Each structure stands twice: as structure tokens, then as C-alpha cells.
Amino acid sequence: xxxxxxxxxxxxxxxxxxxxxxxxxxxxxxxxxxxxxxxxxxxxxxxxxxxxxxxxxxxxxxxxxxxxxxxxxxxxxxxxxxxxxxxxxxxxxxxxxxxxxxxxxxxxxxxxxxxxxxxxxxxxxxxxxxxxxxxxxxxxxxxxxxxxxxxxxxxxxxxxxxxxxxxxxxxxxxxxxxxxxxxxxxxxxxxxxxxxxxxxxx
Numbered sequence: 001x002x003x004x005x006x007x008x009x010x011x012x013x014x015x016x017x018x019x020x021x022x023x024x025x026x027x028x029x030x031x032x033x034x035x036x037x038x039x040x041x042x043x044x045x046x047x048x049x050x051x052x053x054x055x056x057x058x059x060x061x062x063x064x065x066x067x068x069x070x071x072x073x074x075x076x077x078x079x080x081x082x083x084x085x086x087x088x089x090x091x092x093x094x095x096x097x098x099x100x101x102x103x104x105x106x107x108x109x110x111x112x113x114x115x116x117x118x119x120x121x122x123x124x125x126x127x128x129x130x131x132x133x134x135x136x137x138x139x140x141x142x143x144x145x146x147x148x149x150x151x152x153x154x155x156x157x158x159x160x161x162x163x164x165x166x167x168x169x170x171x172x173x174x175x176x177x178x179x180x181x182x183x184x185x186x187x188x189x190x191x192x193x194x195x196x197x198x199x200x201x202x
Contacts, residue, residue, distance in 0.1 A: 078158040082193060085155040086202060089182070092122060092150040093189045099147045100130050104189025106167070113186045119165055122150045157181030159195040166194060174200040 097104050105121040106114045109129045121130055124138040125145040132138070133145035141147070154163040162181035168174060174183040175194045183194040193199035 081158040082199060083202065085157070086191070086193060088151075088155060089191050093191060096122065096148070096150055097189055100126070100128065103130060104186060105130075106184070106186035107189075113167075119151070119154055119184075122148070123153070124149050154182070157193055157195050159193070159199065165191075171200065 093104060101109065103109060105119060107130075108114070120132045125133040125141050125148045127133075127144050127147070131145075133142075139149050154165060156163040160179060160181055162179050164180045165182045165184050166176045166178065166180035168176060168183045168185055169187075170185055171183075171190065171192060174192045175196060176183055180194045183192045183200070185191070193202055
């Protein structure tokens with residue numbers, strides 16, 4: 001009986017450290033798996049700094065690029081307006097010629113040219129010979145002055161803001177110095193933009 005009890009006690013003594021060792025190993029592994037709060041905070045802080053840098057870089061790029069796109073958009077809109085105004089002027093001049101024996105505005109039936117640069121024949125009613133109605137209202141047709149008006153007003157050249165017309169002999173004279181928006185050839189009825197050599201070729 002005494003031997004049996006002594007053997008059991010020895011076994012208990014031998015087992016106890018093993019159990020403790022197992023428990024200590026689990027605690028070590030558990031500790032290894034547990035994330036370190038300090039490391040996570042540092043990673044989050046670094047990510048925030050990176051995000052801030054990216055936002056700042058994008059803001060700088062936008063500040064540089066946006067005005068260029070804006071200026072390009074304005075120039076494109078002006079060019080569209082210039083082309084539309086030229087198309088309007090040219091189409092109405094052609095209509096005038098059809099209704100006046102192929103004579104363009106500013107050229108009378110006898111071939112004489114009005115050199116004052118006024119576009120009255122486009123702005124008021126005219127008879128078959130191109131004479132402008134003198135009595136008021138000049139924009140109301142009657143039995144004699146039954147043509148036109150072809151324009152409510154001369155549109156402005158969007159690149160210099162002028163709707164003034166200057167008379168030239170041909171396209172080679174364009175642009176004419178000054179602030180005229182359009183250059184007009186009464187002999188042929190051709191009309192050009194007068195703000196630059198490049199636009200004169202449109």
C-alpha cells in the first residue's frame with residue numbers, strides 16, 4: 001500500500017511540470033498571435049500620410065491643368081462662333097444675290113460700288129434693283145420693297161468683338177489694319193474674318 005502511494009505521488013510530481021509546460025507553450029503562442037497595438041497605429045499613421053501626399057499631388061496637378069483646359073475651351077467656343085457667323089453672313093449674301101440678279105450687296109445693278117462699308121441692303125428691305133427702302137419702318141416689306149431684310153444686325157467677330165465691315169479688293173488685302181470684324185469684297189460678295197491672317201483663310 002505504501003509503495004503504491006509513493007509511485008502515484010512520483011507520477012503526479014512528474015506530470016505536473018509537463019502540464020505546466022504545455023500551458024506555458026500555449027500562452028507563448030497566444031502571445032505571438034496577438035497583434036501589437038503600437039505597430040498597427042504606426043501603419044495607420046503611415047497610410048494616412050501617404051493618402052495626404054497623394055491628395056496634395058492631385059490638387060497641384062488640377063491647379064496646373066484646369067486653367068489650360070478652360071482656356072482651350074474658350075478658344076474652341078470662339079472658333080465655333082466665328083465659323084457660325086461666317087456661315088450666316090455668306091448664306092444670306094448668297095440669298096441676296098439670288099434675289100437681285102446675282103448682284104451682291106453694295107453693288108448696284110449698273111455695277112457701281114458703294115464704298116461706305118454700310119450693309120444697309122442686308123439690314124433693310126430692298127427692291128429688285130437693290131435700292132433700300134427709305135420710309136419707316138425700313139424692315140417691313142411692301143409691294144415694291146419686297147426683299148429682305150437678310151440680317152437683324154451684322155454679327156460680331158468673336159475674336160475682336162467688332163461687327164464693322166471694311167471693303168477690300170480681294171482676300172489678299174485681309175486682314176486690314178484697324179478694328180473691323182469683317183472684310184468684304186463687293187465685286188464678288190465674298191466675306192472674310194478680319195482679325196487675323198489665319199482666320200481670313202476660313
